[in-house]
Amino acid sequence: MSNLLIAHNGPVATVTLNRPDVRNAFDDALIGTLTDTFRTLGHDRNTRVIVLAAEGKAFCAGADLAWMRRMADYTHDENLADATALATMLRTIHETPKPVIARVQGDVFAGGMGLVAACDIAVAAATARFCLSEVKLGLIPATIAPYVIAALGARAAQRFFLTAEVFSAETAVQTGFVHEAVDGDALDAAVARYISAFLDASPAALAEGKRLLRDVGGRAIDDALVADTARRIADIRASDEGREGVQSFLNKTKPSWLIARNG
Incomplete structure (x- = not known):
């Protein structure tokens, strides 16, 4: 076996x-x-x-x-x-x-x-x-x-x-x-x-969230960290899933990752 x-x-x-x-x-x-x-x-x-x-x-x-x-x-x-x-x-x-x-x-x-x-x-x-x-x-x-x-x-x-x-x-x-x-x-x-x-969440956001936890945990809150976290949220806001998720929330529709799951 x-x-x-x-x-x-x-x-x-x-x-x-x-x-x-x-x-x-x-x-x-x-x-x-x-x-x-x-x-x-x-x-x-x-x-x-x-x-x-x-x-x-x-x-x-x-x-x-x-x-x-x-x-x-x-x-x-x-x-x-x-x-x-x-x-x-x-x-x-x-x-x-x-x-x-x-x-x-x-x-x-x-x-x-x-x-x-x-x-x-x-x-x-x-x-x-x-x-x-x-x-x-x-x-x-x-x-x-x-x-x-x-x-x-x-x-x-x-x-x-x-x-x-x-x-x-x-x-x-x-x-x-x-x-x-x-x-x-x-x-x-x-x-x-x-x-x-987890299936309710954006796959890309989950992956980036895991990376965020690894990279930010324990770091000093200094100019470099502030700039890094600002860049990360800007990047994901501009991403395909980020744009879709916000638009779906505002328009009260389902994002594609939920449609794919629930039909």
């Missing part, structure tokens, strides 16, 4: 981790497949939203044990190449121009935390557990750190990076790592609400 399943339902693509026997832990093969898949979907004009899901009881347990055994004998250069591939995968997911929703049905440990944090929205089953377990193995969550710190917040990340304690979906919501925690049978409905919101 494929380690990754891809299903299309109109404009929605669902990418499903399919290694339930190893708790959907990733190895070099899965990392490469995920990278290629998100690159392809990111450029697919027919795909508007991507859902990242998983089969089995766990969402993702981090690195596969067999892969870790192989890495134990790697040279520094081989370790660097391996880590770079993982970092590239996370960046590819994070920078995909389509909104990405993590459908977290089970536990998320170690590198799996990076997968969830790289997504735009995370919805979890209330029974899911979360853990940054690396320090217990003598390691650090380095490649996933930029995404996890941004999602958890610096203070919470300081706690969970260093204690390696397991925390609940409720705590994940309180820290902002997960946007919603719901009963397992309500998970698909919660995901569907976000899908609906």
Whole structure:
């Protein structure tokens, strides 16, 4: 069976981790497949939203044990190449121009935390557990750190990076790592609400909004930032979808992205 399943339902693509026997832990093969898949979907004009899901009881347990055994004998250069591939995968997911929703049905440990944090929205089953377990193995969550710190917040990340304690979906919501925690049978409905919101929005505006978040977050409010944000709004106002969206609002008509969806 494929380690990754891809299903299309109109404009929605669902990418499903399919290694339930190893708790959907990733190895070099899965990392490469995920990278290629998100690159392809990111450029697919027919795909508007991507859902990242998983089969089995766990969402993702981090690195596969067999892969870790192989890495134990790697040279520094081989370790660097391996880590770079993982970092590239996370960046590819994070920078995909389509909104990405993590459908977290089970536990998320170690590198799996990076997968969830790289997504735009995370919805979890209330029974899911979360853990940054690396320090217990003598390691650090380095490649996933930029995404996890941004999602958890610096203070919470300081706690969970260093204690390696397991925390609940409720705590994940309180820290902002997960946007919603719901009963397992309500998970698909919660995901569907976000899908609906994204399908109501301009695809170009969503892509530029994601770029705006990456480029502006954390920057000092200075002349350069003011000029940059002014240019961005001017650019999108003058774009085809920007003009159409404003005219549709003023004329009380549907823009083409809604017409294409609703008929």
